Amino acid sequence: MKKRILLGCLALLILMVATGSAAYAIYRPGFVYRVYIDGEDVGAVASIQGYTNILEDLLNKEEAQVGLNLKFAQEISAQRELQLKPRADEAHVKTALAARVSYSTMGWxxxxxxxxxxxxxxxxxxxxxxxxxxxxxxxxxxxxxxxxxxxxxxxxxxxxxxxxxxxxxxxxxxxxxxxxxxxxxxxxxxxxxxxxxxxxxxxxxxxxxxxxxxxxxxxxxxxxxxxxxLVVAEPKLNVRTVEQVKSYEAISYSTAYRYTGKRWFYQSSTVTKGVSGKKAVIYKVEYANGVETGRRIVNTEVETQPVTKIIEKGTSRWPSAAAGKFRWPLNTGYITDYFGSRRGTHGGVDIGAPTGTPIYAAAAGTVIISQWGPSYGNYVKIDHGNGYATLYAHASARLVKPGQWVSKGQVIAKAGSTGNSTGPHLHFEVQRNGTRINALQFFKP
Ligand SMILES: [Zn+2]
Missing domain, CATH: 3.10.350.10 (LysM domain)
Incomplete structure (x- = not known):
């Protein structure tokens, strides 16, 4: 009896094993993980580890390529799923994910x-x-x-x-x-x-x-x-730059006049040359995108002072002394116009004096002209020899005749305003070999 039971049990066991193994061969139930990208099914993997590996592989590969920390732009998830006959294909899931996934990064x-x-x-x-x-x-x-x-x-x-x-x-x-x-x-x-x-x-x-x-x-x-x-820059940002700029600049000199009776009134000369000074000017300069928009001086340091130009101007209108053989033809009046004025056309010296003022022969000589002319009016010309002659014009009266000998200082005429004249004056000329020269060279100012 005991033996039958044992045999029966054994038979049952064999049957169970036989049927069990048959069932196992057909259905071997188990879990898989179904992977979704933004809700779309891209297949299943066998384990959660496999799923994580795929994601890590994709991310690492992309990160290595772009050199940034990335994350997936889509929602990717895995859900455990019981299957009677589990089918997992990690290679397929990986390919499908790679085709659909995109990445994002945290930028600044x-x-x-x-x-x-x-x-x-x-x-x-x-x-x-x-x-x-x-x-x-x-x-x-x-x-x-x-x-x-x-x-x-x-x-x-x-x-x-x-x-x-x-x-x-x-x-x-x-x-x-x-x-x-x-x-x-x-x-x-x-x-x-x-x-x-x-x-x-x-x-x-x-x-x-x-x-x-x-x-x-x-x-x-x-x-x-x-x-x-070829592109005119249009910067996306506006940069304001302020710089301090040191610039050396000239200080212009001023001009001063000094007056002296030791020169004729029409003479002048520079006695001290003007020299510009130098200063260091510090500007605060503002730029908008490199273009200057304003500057102001913050400091000025004078390095060298300028030297004032000095011009000496003569004032003398009456000779102080003779400097040659001639005497001054008047005893009164003052010089109103000089030799060479009127753009070089004035051939004598004009001496203002009232009508009737005696005119003296500048040196002894022979009267060669005593007559009236449209320009000179009444005039007298005296030949002094050695090529020199003197002429006295615009006289109100002539007191000598041609051919007459006159001594130095003899009254030869009276001052007036005849001919081309605007007021009583003596037009006095000195000629050398027929050329009019400056009479004042024979007098000291
Ligand atoms: Zn004149």
């Missing part, structure tokens, strides 16, 4: 006046871009001292989620902000090019070419191989 936006201008990978890079932009217009010169440079617009740096393609490199971001556009267009100067010909061939005015190329402001001459910028 440069926000200008509440508008995101561009993004950099890190906060430090965004800061660096702004620093470079602010410093771009600073002059690199020994003459300038930077006072301040600042971006005038309201600028913020904010973290924002963006696609990796929107992340800018620092240099490109700086160029973009300064140029106002992404690409610069250039023209390489060829042999024979002129500003005019380039202007025509690139369809840009010479004014704009100069704006885009500050180096052309000083010279219109182009050099072969020179690269011209």
């Amino acid at each position: 936006a440069i926000v200008v006046n509440d508008e995101s201008l561009l993004w950099t990978a890190t906060q430090e890079q965004a800061q660096e871009v702004l620093t470079q932009v602010a410093n771009f217009f600073v002059h690199d010169s020994a003459k300038c001292t930077l006072v301040s440079t600042e971006i005038v617009d309201s600028v913020e740096i904010c973290p924002q989620e963006v696609v990796p393609e929107d992340i800018w490199a620092v240099d490109a971001a700086v160029d973009y902000i300064l140029q106002g556009r992404e690409k610069t267009e250039t023209y390489v100067v060829a042999k024979g090019d002129s500003l005019w010909s380039v202007s025509r061939s690139v369809n840009m005015s010479q004014t704009d070419l100069k704006k885009a190329n500050p180096s052309l402001a000083k010279s219109n001459v182009l050099k072969t191989g020179q690269v011209l910028n």
Whole structure:
């Protein structure tokens, strides 16, 4: 009895094992993980570890490629699922995910006046871009001292989620902000090019070419191989730069006059040459995007004072003494016009004196003319020998006759205003060999 039961149990066991293994061969129930991207089924993986591995692989590969910390832009999830006959295909899931997934990264936006201008990978890079932009217009010169440079617009740096393609490199971001556009267009100067010909061939005015190329402001001459910028920059940010500039400037000299009775009234000469002084002027100069908008003087230091130019002017209208063989033909009056005046046409010296004033022979000699002429009026001419002669014009009366000998100081006529004359005066000439010369050379002022 005991043996039958044992056999029966064994049979049952065998049957169970046999049927059990048959059932197992057909249904082997188990769990899989179904993967969804934004709700779309992309297949199943066998384990949660497999799922995580796929995501990590995708992310690591992309991160290595773009060099940024990324996350998936879509919602990706895995749900455990009981299957009678589990089917998992990790390779398929990976391919399907790779085809659908996109990435985002946390960028740092440069926000200008509440508008995101561009993004950099890190906060430090965004800061660096702004620093470079602010410093771009600073002059690199020994003459300038930077006072301040600042971006005038309201600028913020904010973290924002963006696609990796929107992340800018620092240099490109700086160029973009300064140029106002992404690409610069250039023209390489060829042999024979002129500003005019380039202007025509690139369809840009010479004014704009100069704006885009500050180096052309000083010279219109182009050099072969020179690269011209064809884009007039329209910076995305407004940078205000203040610099202190030291400039050496001339102090102009003044002119002073000194009067002396030791020169004739029409004579003057420079006795001290004027010399400009020198001063160091310190300006505070303001620039808006590199263009000067104002300057004011903050300090002036005089390095050398100017030297005043001194001009000595003569005042003498009456000779102090004779300096030769002639005596002065009048005893009263003063010189009103000099030899060589009226653009060099005046051939004598005019001495103002009242009508009737005696006129004396300047030296002894023979009267060769005593007559009336349309210009001279009543005039007398005396020959003194050795090529010298004197002439006395505009007289009111003539007291000598041609051929008459006169002594030095003899009254020969009376002053008047005859002929081409506007008032009573003596027109006194000295002639040497028929040429009129300055009578005053025979007198001291
Ligand atoms: Zn005259």
